[in-house]
Amino acid sequence: MSATALFVDSAAIENQLxxxxxxxxxxxxxxRVxxxxxxxxxxxMQPIEYLFGTKGVxxxxxxxxxAEFTSRASSRVDADTLVLLCSHSGTTPETVEAARHARERGALTVAFTFDPASPLAEAAEHVVAYQHGEGKSEAHVGPALLLRLAAGILDDREQAGIATAVDDAVAQLPSLVPAAREAHAxxxxxxxxxxxxxxLIYTMAAGSNFGSAYSFAICLLQEMQWVHSAAIHAGEYFHGPFEITEEDVPFIALLGLDETRAVEQRAVDFVTKHSKRVLVLDAQEFGLDVVAPEVRGVFAHLLFNIVLRAxxxxxxxxxxxxxxxRRYMWRMEY
Amino acid sequence: MSATALFVDSAAIENQLxxxxxxxxxxxxxxRVxxxxxxxxxxxMQPIEYLFGTKGVxxxxxxxxxAEFTSRASSRVDADTLVLLCSHSGTTPETVEAARHARERGALTVAFTFDPASPLAEAAEHVVAYQHGEGKSEAHVGPALLLRLAAGILDDREQAGIATAVDDAVAQLPSLVPAAREAHAxxxxxxxxxxxxxxLIYTMAAGSNFGSAYSFAICLLQEMQWVHSAAIHAGEYFHGPFEITEEDVPFIALLGLDETRAVEQRAVDFVTKHSKRVLVLDAQEFGLDVVAPEVRGVFAHLLFNIVLRAxxxxxxxxxxxxxxxRRYMWRMEY
Structure with a gap:
């Protein structure tokens, strides 16, 4: 699939959302979600779980x-369940199967994918087809739209009162993103x-930023650079992983803006004392003072993803x- | 604290449970649990989450x-919530704090610890003081008692009909454990x-065995051997981590008996084809035919822990x- 401008326009995306x-x-x-x-x-999906886990009542x-979801075949997936799914190409077999499994059980399914004609889009009841590639709007990428939908759900069902603040924050991504990239170049x-x-390079974070650390470890380092890695939860660090810290063991440690910042800070304090190869990325430097304080924490991961990509x-x-x-992906059946 | 025989006797533990x-x-x-x-x-705790996630209605x-739990300060922790906690010594500050946090919010708290006089035991409303060290009964260790309590809850609240089978299975640990150790020596x-x-050695598993793989990675390898590691979810393996697989990259891959075995098998098939250094541990060889089929899957992790320890x-x-x-733990404040 070409990476250029084959995307749904922003107005159509707003309608889908x-x-x-x-x-x-x-x-x-x-x-249940x-x-x-x-x-x-x-x-x-991980920061979205965090958002529900802190704002949900x-x-x-x-x-x-x-694959785990479908295998579990939980009887708690039923008409009272909302299942949100995401696959960039919309062709990931396990995710397509999960959509079918959920729908057969009567769950309401919403798929996020770049391709509105993909098997995932067809398997799910609703689709939000995000943009990617050249010419995309940074406000219409998958993770931002998913955050907006989750905030909307929390407003509609829980009177969380955060959807407008999240919408406003996402609307600022087209200026926040290039600024963050430039600041870190x-x-x-x-x-x-x-x-x-x-x-080997470890990554570390907690709360709504753990997904960014995880993605960097398994996609950017292991998959795309063939560099060994693991995402370490900052709260778990002191209960095992910290013992492999030495002055020449490299870490990327995130400091976010959500309720778990103190957990991340404690890990940063230790790892920077005992390793000389620590990159600390602090969301306080992402210019997020333009974002409403009550959603700054759950919004920061969108900028971590951008900065980490740089x-x-x-x-x-x-x-x-x-x-x-790649050495396996796209090259063989598995 | 001495590792020898300072434990609560089995009859008292049965009363606590x-x-x-x-x-x-x-x-x-x-x-909520x-x-x-x-x-x-x-x-x-991870296999217990799996048990609820598959048998719970x-x-x-x-x-x-x-630390993440307490930081989140979810308003969903209240009088309708059961919080199960575990700390071997009962002194882990974050876990003691989590017990206090949960109890202040009215949750029912049950602590698993070796020491019934520990801060965690005092902070929680109920305590199950398990055995460890020389002379312990393999049927009265923490993970086995936690599994029995969870199965009991599912029987009492969900009519799962599994508690007797789990109790019977746990009662066989005193013979299953030495046999598994001997078979793998x-x-x-x-x-x-x-x-x-x-x-570096990776571990891999899914479902109710992921916790065993995680424990081996962060406690046995990173903490106790200063060997780099990461626990890879077998379903996630094909979406990033598999690209670091080479003929000389070592893995320990688990094959359990629960609903996710096919997910684990797919990962085993790939990793054994592309790496020459894979140790596959298959729970089918743990002699679990003496355990009722309906609980064999969620029981197998208890044997994985034993075998992995060997x-x-x-x-x-x-x-x-x-x-x-250790180089940090017990040697400094952090």
């Missing part, structure tokens, strides 16, 4: 890998050069290993 | 690191020798690095 939100609001028996996908798209939310290049021979681009450049290279 | 189960059954408004702990004790269950020694110079012991032996050595 409104239709999905309306369908969810209308089915007033919904008491399942967030399911694979890999990088599963990582996108009646709604229950669970994030699961799509030199630091990313220096880090990419300094890290070019590292065989570091991955620089690393790929200095390693002479393009992010697009 | 029955009292906790009764208290939970009595509070019939409970609709939170499973919270840190590190190895958090890993013990009305009850919701979530597993969270204790030679293979563990050979693997420990062959792996003695590996700087491999860790052998690795420690051949590396000349005792599992008890």
């Amino acid at each position: 409104a239709a999905a939100r309306q369908a969810i609001a209308t089915r007033d028996t919904i008491s 399942v967030l399911t996908a694979c890999g990088g798209s599963y990582a996108v 009646r709604l229950e939310a669970t994030a699961l890998n799509a 030199a630091a990313a290049d220096a880090w990419g050069y300094a890290s070019r021979r590292e065989p 570091y991955a681009d620089a690393l790929a450049d200095h390693r002479g290993h393009p992010l697009s290279v | 029955a009292a906790a189960r009764q208290a939970i059954a009595t509070r019939d408004t409970i609709s 939170v499973l919270t702990a840190c590190g190895g004790s958090y890993a013990v 009305r009850l919701e269950a979530t597993a969270l690191n204790a 030679a293979a563990a020694d050979a693997w420990g020798y062959a792996s003695r110079r590996e700087p 491999y860790a012991d052998a690795l420690a032996d051949h590396r000349g690095h005792p599992l008890s050595v």
